[in-house]
Amino acid sequence: xxxxxxxxxxxxxxxxSITISCTGSRSDVGSYNYxxxxxxxxxxxxxxxxxxxTNRPSGVSNRFSGSxxxxxxxxxxxxxxAEDEADYYCSTYTSSTxxxxxxxxxxxx
Amino acid sequence: QVQLQESGPGLVKPSGTLSLTCAVSGGSISSDNxxxxxxxxxxxxxxxIGEIYHSGSSNYNPSLNSRVTMSVDKSKNxxxxxxxxxxAADTAVYYCAERLKFKTYFDMWGQGTMVTVS
Numbered sequence: 001x002x003x004x005x006x007x008x009x010x011x012x013x014x015x016x017s018i019t020i021s022c023t024g025s026r027s028d029v030g031s032y033n034y035x036x037x038x039x040x041x042x043x044x045x046x047x048x049x050x051x052x053x054t055n056r057p058s059g060v061s062n063r064f065s066g067s068x069x070x071x072x073x074x075x076x077x078x079x080x081x082a083e084d085e086a087d088y089y090c091s092t093y094t095s096s097t098x099x100x101x102x103x104x105x106x107x108x109x
Numbered sequence: 110q111v112q113l114q115e116s117g118p119g120l121v122k123p124s125g126t127l128s129l130t131c132a133v134s135g136g137s138i139s140s141d142n143x144x145x146x147x148x149x150x151x152x153x154x155x156x157x158i159g160e161i162y163h164s165g166s167s168n169y170n171p172s173l174n175s176r177v178t179m180s181v182d183k184s185k186n187x188x189x190x191x192x193x194x195x196x197a198a199d200t201a202v203y204y205c206a207e208r209l210k211f212k213t214y215f216d217m218w219g220q221g222t223m224v225t226v227s
Contacts, residue, residue: 003154036214038155045204045218046147046155057216089155093213096168098145098157 004029004090004101011107017078020104022090023071030071034093037066037075040103041086049088050075082108111136113205113219121199121226127192131205131219138181139163141210144188146179148201149221156201160208161188195226 005023012018022035029035033053038046048057050066053073063078077084085108090101117129131144138144145160159169161179169177178191192199202223206215 032213034213038215045221046215047218048214048216051212051214051216091155091214097170098147098160098208098215100147100155100157103154 004092004099006088006090006101006104008102009105009107011109012077012080013109014080014082016080017076018080018106020075020077020088020090020106022073022075022101024073024092024099025071028092028094028099029068029073032092032094033068035066035068035073036091036093037064038089038091039084039086040089046089077106080108084108111142111207111217113207113217115203115205115219115222117203117222117224119223119225121195121224123196123226125195125226127190127195127199127203127224127226129190129203129205129222129224130187131189132185132187134186138183138186138188143168143208143210144179144181145206145208145215146190147204147206147215147218148199149204150198150201158190158192158203162210197226200224200226 035053037050040046053068112134114132143160146158161167176193181188202221204221205219207217
């Protein structure tokens with residue numbers, strides 16, 4: 001299994017929107033709605049932000065949204081805030097294994 | 110709400126065995142959850158190591174399968190990871206995490222513990 005492909009970095013200004021992509025294959029991202037997204041601040045454990053492509057856990061801001069088209073899933077953060085600056089990881093679950101993307105560093109300018 | 114806490118030696122010698130434990134509080138190790146380990150080398154991304162159910166059923170990352178053993182201790186409400194034949198490449202922060210049965214994501218994580226192979 002190859003890791004899911006994410007851009008190494010993205011940036012945006014406060015108030016703007018950004019989108020992070022996560023590209024897999026027809027056998028993982030493309031076949032199942034099992035994509036989740038995690039936010040990780042430096043020195044902290046990852047935090048679940050989106051699950052099953054589009055769902056937000058209780059307590060996660062509605063500024064975070066997820067979508068999928070073909071073999072690529074996306075995380076969109078609207079109305080960027082300084083505290084959104086973090087690393088973001090996508091993940092899929094297929095054949096009883098979990099696969100993570102390489103991670104994307106979001107910089108809020 | 111379940112809380113997870115990793116513990117174990119912070120330093121392991123090359124070719125030795127890394128051993129970590131994750132204590133589960135606020136819930137039972139025998140509940141309908143898969144108990145997982147994820148690691149993160151310094152400055153790098155997340156890597157799933159594997160998971161275990163309270164029955165003893167387990168799934169491991171194919172790339173680590175030959176070196177990984179996971180177990181559950183119901184009497185202590187904890188689960189464990191053993192990684193054998195370690196090298197410097199196994200230096201990482203190791204997290205334990207919870208995945209609800211029939212779900213496909215980790216909704217609870219421990220704070221992580223740094224293990225250095227040297």
